[in-house]
Amino acid sequence: MDASFLGIDDVTRTPQVAVVVDVMRAFTVAAWAFARGAEKIVLSGSLDESLALKARHPEWVTLKDGPPAPGFDAVNSPGLLRSVDLGGRTVVQKTTAGTVGALAVKDAPLVLCASFVVAQATADVLRAGGSGSVTFVVTGEDGKADEDLACAQYIAQRAAGSGTDAAEFLRRGDESLAATELREGVREGVHPDDVALCLELDRFPFAMVAAPEGSLMVLRPRTVPPTDLPRRR
Template identity: 75%
Template structure:
């Protein structure tokens, strides 16, 4: 499997397969939203679009980075989200980096969104696409976020070597700037357990696939294919 690791600004062409990585915290939060019952997640281009979608669909729940704000139901924190009942609901998510990265590759043939919590399921799906070139989009810090790069490299390695040990990759993520800022309370809209939750490996058994649906980029969970299943996509 041919792999590239690029920041959002470095994307110079539409990739065939893209894995958009945001460990702290967009795609950890997305996975928790699905675990709490969400049916789908709409990835919004702006806060204004998120609020407009919520206004058009009052039963949807809107989520953003930072502190609580009028019109938004939740903030981008796995620790705060894990006690919320989202059974059957649609979530609109807008974050600083994660959602931006997914929208930047919306025309790829396959877009996966990932963090450590869905690493194995993501890697298993990539194994079914072994002949493709895979672009890992490192969303944080203009492509320099070590937690995202570590996770991307781990998933890439695990896609070809299923027994890859996560320890060193998780250690790098735990020592990252983002982890430090979350732990120290530099960022707003944070729960004390957020870093720990973001560093859980394989907490959930599904991958997350984003596709265009009626001009919206929609993220949904998909059960990981079995190792013998190469016709899943």
């Protein structure tokens, strides 16, 4: 597999396969939303778009970065979301980096949204599809977020069939600027367990695939049946 690792602004051509990585916290939160029963997640381009969707669909659950705000039902925190019942609901998610990165590659034939909690499942989708060239979009800190780069590199190695030890990649995530800011309360809308939850390797057995549905970019979970996977040596 030919893997490249780019920041959002560095993606100048539509990739064949894009893996958009946001560990802290967009795509950890998205995975938790599916685990709590969400049917789909609409990736929103702006807060105004989120509010407009909520106005048209009052039953949808709106989620954003930062502190609680009028019109939004939840914040972008896995620790806060893990106790919310989302059975059968549609979630509208707008974040600073993750959703921006996914929308930047919305025309790619395959878009996966990833974090450590779905790392192996994401690698399995790449292996099952025989992906030759994969662009990993490192969303945080203008492409410099080490927790996102570490996760991307780990998934790339797993997808290539390497029996990679996750410990060093998780250590980088734990020592990243994002983890420090979450622990020290620099960011708002945070639960004390957020960093630990973001570093739970392979907590969930599904990958997350984003694709256009009408005018919206929609994220849904995907599980690769074991029979569809290449045998590992």
